[in-house]
Amino acid sequence: MTDTTIKQIPLLPLRGLLVYPSMVMHLDVGRDKSVNAIENAMVEDNIIFLTAQKEVSVDEPTTDDIYTIGTVAKIKQMLKLPNGTIRILVEGLYRGKIDEHIEDDEYFKVKFNEVEEEHGDQNEEEALMRNLLEQFEQYIKVSKKISDETLASVKDIDVPGRLADIVTSHLSLKIKDKQEVLEIANVPDRLKHIIELINNEKEVVHLEKKIGQQVKKSMERTQKEYYLREQMKAIQKELGEKDGKSGEIAELKERIENANMPERIEAVAYKELDRYEKIPSSSAESSVIRNYIEWLVVLPWTEETVDNLDIPHAEQILNEDHYGLDKVKERILEYLAVQKLTESIKGPILCLVGPPGVGKTSLAKSIARSMDRNFVRASLGGVRDEAEIRGHRRTYVGAMPGRIIQGMKKAETVNPVFLLDEIDKMASDFRGDPSSAMLEVLDPEQNSNFSDHFIEETYDLSNVMFVATANNMATIPGPLLDRMEVITIAGYTEVEKLHIAKEHLLPKQIKENGLKKSQLQVREDALLKLVRQYTREAGVRGLERELAAVCRKAAKILVSEDKKRVVVTEKKLETLLGRPKYRYGQAEKENQVGTATGLAYTSAGGDTLSIEVSLYPGKGKLTLTGKLGDVMKESAQAAFSYIRSRAEELQIDPEFPDKNDIHIHVPEGATPKDGPSAGITMATALVSALTGRxxxxxxxxxxxxxxxxxxxxxxxxxxxxxxxxxxxLTTVIMPADNEKDLEDIPESVRDSLTYIPVHHLDEVLDKALVEEK
Structure with missing residues (x-):
């Protein structure tokens, strides 16, 4: 670098360009200050200082926005263009360093020092030049952006510094990198730096090519897929298949968006949809995935009904639909009251246990109606396979979710009343134990994360109100029973059956058989006879069938005999339905020796049981007939043993077993009978026969x-x-421990009977046997 300071010359800032010494280049100049700088240079000696801007985006650069080292150049030509800009041809002379900026509003002026090149060992420079040319040639072959003529012209240059500058000008470098080359005065260092830049550029070009090939392949594949899809659409259109798979995918995507799923479920649905899109329609897995997505979409995840917590309204609906069943109604109203106070409560799990036809299923429907909830029913009778509850895994052919998830789909909300009908009829075999699978469903602590094998993702059942029904509580497994609140529905009384027949069953059958209320009248005495002698059941299903038969017979009479009205009386009932099917127990007309009236509990409700004892000469043999069960036989043996042990106190000949055989018979021998509650009745009949009272x-x-x-x-x-x-009967002798059950007996019945609670058989005999004269 010399110390000779050249006179001040105009400066031209360049945007996105850089001129090296020995380079000849055209420049278009449009900024006012730049135009003034060129015009002043043309007036003087055509010398101008060219330097690059640090930032291309700056329109009005200051001294801080331009590099200090630039190129002193000579303006060879100047041409004014029609649009007001000036085009100049410049030739770079040598490197220069700005020493001082001179203030001038019209254009930039600077004082500068020439930067002289520093040479090293001649052989080293020669070797570096050869290496540079070799690398540049390889770069040209790889990039294919520079012509062979340019390479030929570069090869003719034998000045190391000039070669470095010319090669750099042909490289696709950033202005910052080109400026670094311009600022290196030492020629060997400049050559080495440029060789390094060329190597980097070669790597970049290789990567560009690789990426370009990948993009090209991807584009080719995309274009191929597009072409094939268009062909497929055309084929499907000809076959009459609307939109094909692409239409299905768009439809499924829209349904997923509108399903209001939790985020984790939505992510699973989109993942499966992506798989479905990639798998051919002919693949067996395609239909499996489609089925799975369909289930995820149709299941309710957030939809729920608003509970009607108006207690009087719920009570009114329950009373409208069912007569009696006070305990069940009370439990439902308690649930609504608690929910109204807490505003959040887990759904209770009720189990209604009772004989067929007492209204267990219809009661569950009434619960749903009273709460304004959706109702869904799943029958569990005969279910043996665990997969019926938990679903099949999707690896199996024809896999489907279990009955719980299927029920939730039908319910369309997350908080329905879900009836599990006949829960006591589930069985177990080699396919699993469905009652064990139900443990998770019916456990309030677990069912918020119910897992179905088909759906795989957990499903919340905690808002569901489960109502189970069963005929026999004994066949329900203990762990399952423990999770439910059992409400026993024993059956209807005669009074209740009469009311149900008048208020519900008869109007329903009149309507279903095409009659009008004015065309058929069934009197109360006929209804009572229908209940007593034509049905024997705890519920009212058989009663409804008999009423339907009465309505059909009445319809025939109205049509064939052209009558306007049919009145059914007690006598008319036999004409319509034939002779009574059953006889009901009636009190004895006179006091009998050796005959006692017992009270029995059957699946059809209550009944009276006449127990007869006969004595005849023998050696103490005890005979029992009437198709008695083991428990009933043992009760007879216990009564017989007690009487033998207390013979003298009961005023019975102690030697009666040695003189007599005893025969105990219970009529209606074709009907099986069992249970311990006939014990005191047998003892009373035995004592009566032995004492003659x-x-x-x-x-x-x-x-x-x-x-x-x-x-x-x-x-x-x-x-x-x-x-x-x-x-x-007017008097009932019962165990003293059963006094607590008296409140369950209807008031009309309780008031007409005299109840005698007893602790010991002596008390029974005292009240049951006629006093000796």
């Missing part, structure tokens, strides 16, 4: 007996009381 005709009794004569509690007191009332 008659049994009071108006007394019915029930209770289990022990060898010491204690009377133990029994079940079904309500039904037994109803049968006593129906049979015309």
């Amino acid at each position: 008659p049994v009071r005709k108006e007394v019915g009794m029930t209770g289990e007996i022990t060898l010491r004569g204690r009377v133990l509690p029994i079940g079904g007191l309500k039904e037994k009381s109803l049968s006593a009332h129906r049979a015309g």
